[in-house]
Amino acid sequence: MFVIVDALVIVLLAGGTFFTVVGTIGLLRFPDFYTRLHATGKCDTLGEGLIILGAVVYHLFYYSESLLVPIKLLFLIFFIFIANPTATHAIVKAAYETGLKPWKPGEERR
Amino acid sequence: MNQKGKPFAISLTFCLMFLFWILLSGMWDLFHLLSGVICSGIVAFISHDLLVKHKDEKLVAKTIRLFRYIPWEFWQIVLANIDVLCRVLHPKMPIDPCVIEFETPLRGDFSIVTLANSITLTPGTITIRVEPEKGKFWVHALAKEPADALLIDGTMQRKVADVFMEGEGNR
Numbered sequence: 001m002f003v004i005v006d007a008l009v010i011v012l013l014a015g016g017t018f019f020t021v022v023g024t025i026g027l028l029r030f031p032d033f034y035t036r037l038h039a040t041g042k043c044d045t046l047g048e049g050l051i052i053l054g055a056v057v058y059h060l061f062y063y064s065e066s067l068l069v070p071i072k073l074l075f076l077i078f079f080i081f082i083a084n085p086t087a088t089h090a091i092v093k094a095a096y097e098t099g100l101k102p103w104k105p106g107e108e109r110r
Numbered sequence: 111m112n113q114k115g116k117p118f119a120i121s122l123t124f125c126l127m128f129l130f131w132i133l134l135s136g137m138w139d140l141f142h143l144l145s146g147v148i149c150s151g152i153v154a155f156i157s158h159d160l161l162v163k164h165k166d167e168k169l170v171a172k173t174i175r176l177f178r179y180i181p182w183e184f185w186q187i188v189l190a191n192i193d194v195l196c197r198v199l200h201p202k203m204p205i206d207p208c209v210i211e212f213e214t215p216l217r218g219d220f221s222i223v224t225l226a227n228s229i230t231l232t233p234g235t236i237t238i239r240v241e242p243e244k245g246k247f248w249v250h251a252l253a254k255e256p257a258d259a260l261l262i263d264g265t266m267q268r269k270v271a272d273v274f275m276e277g278e279g280n281r
Contacts, residue, residue, distance in 0.1 A: 032207075089227075
């Protein structure tokens with residue numbers, strides 16, 4: 001039983017870390033402002049969500065006497081899933097209103 | 111806000127705030143519960159109109175539909191991440207960014223926010239601007255296929271309209 005839970009936690013944490021790393025790679029590789037936000041806005045949300053979910057599973061199993069902590073962690077996931085796209089939208093909107101033109105294929109990286 | 115809905119809005123906000131207080135504190139003694147009652151009372155009195163705009167008979171049905179929508183949305187987020195992952199790690203980086211506009215029948219604040227956030231979280235699209243009066247959305251798409259999914263297919267618009275019971279059938 002311990003092995004299964006440990007494996008599940010490891011999978012969740014590793015998945016979360018992987019998505020966060022991919023988001024960072026995207027941030028570095030993509031050509032302009034908007035496309036970079038695509039990478040961070042999506043991959044970070046899922047990455048953080050998976051990492052916290054791993055913590056929830058770990059806590060549920062090893063410290064099952066205190067249920068409040070997993071609930072608080074789930075609230076964290078909930079708020080990240082609301083706050084992250086909203087912040088991404090705010091940044092993109094600011095750039096768009098300022099007049100930054102989206103990158104087109106064939107243009108140079110910015 | 112009409113006068114009739116006010117006690118309902120205040121009591122609903124109060125209950126939610128107090129529940130949240132108990133969850134965060136985890137203490138059951140008189141002092142903590144009493145401070146919780148006072149604090150959530152003040153919050154409910156000041157900001158009840160933020161949560162409940164008017165008395166809504168369909169509130170329960172909408173909440174149930176919202177909870178049915180969330181798992182689908184989660185699955186879409188996973189697909190979105192795999193999509194972005196492929197584009198990021200692909201050696202040639204197959205991206206073709208474009209800005210698209212489309213109109214939706216949505217008018218409510220909450221439904222527009224839900225759709226805008228869902229668009230940002232799902233495959234290759236970010237909401238740039240929203241015009242709430244016309245339900246108009248500007249969306250930055252990473253490539254052609256995600257843009258077509260919103261423009262032609264429109265599954266997400268229909269799902270959100272269904273959750274909040276807005277759109278052609280219900281207006």
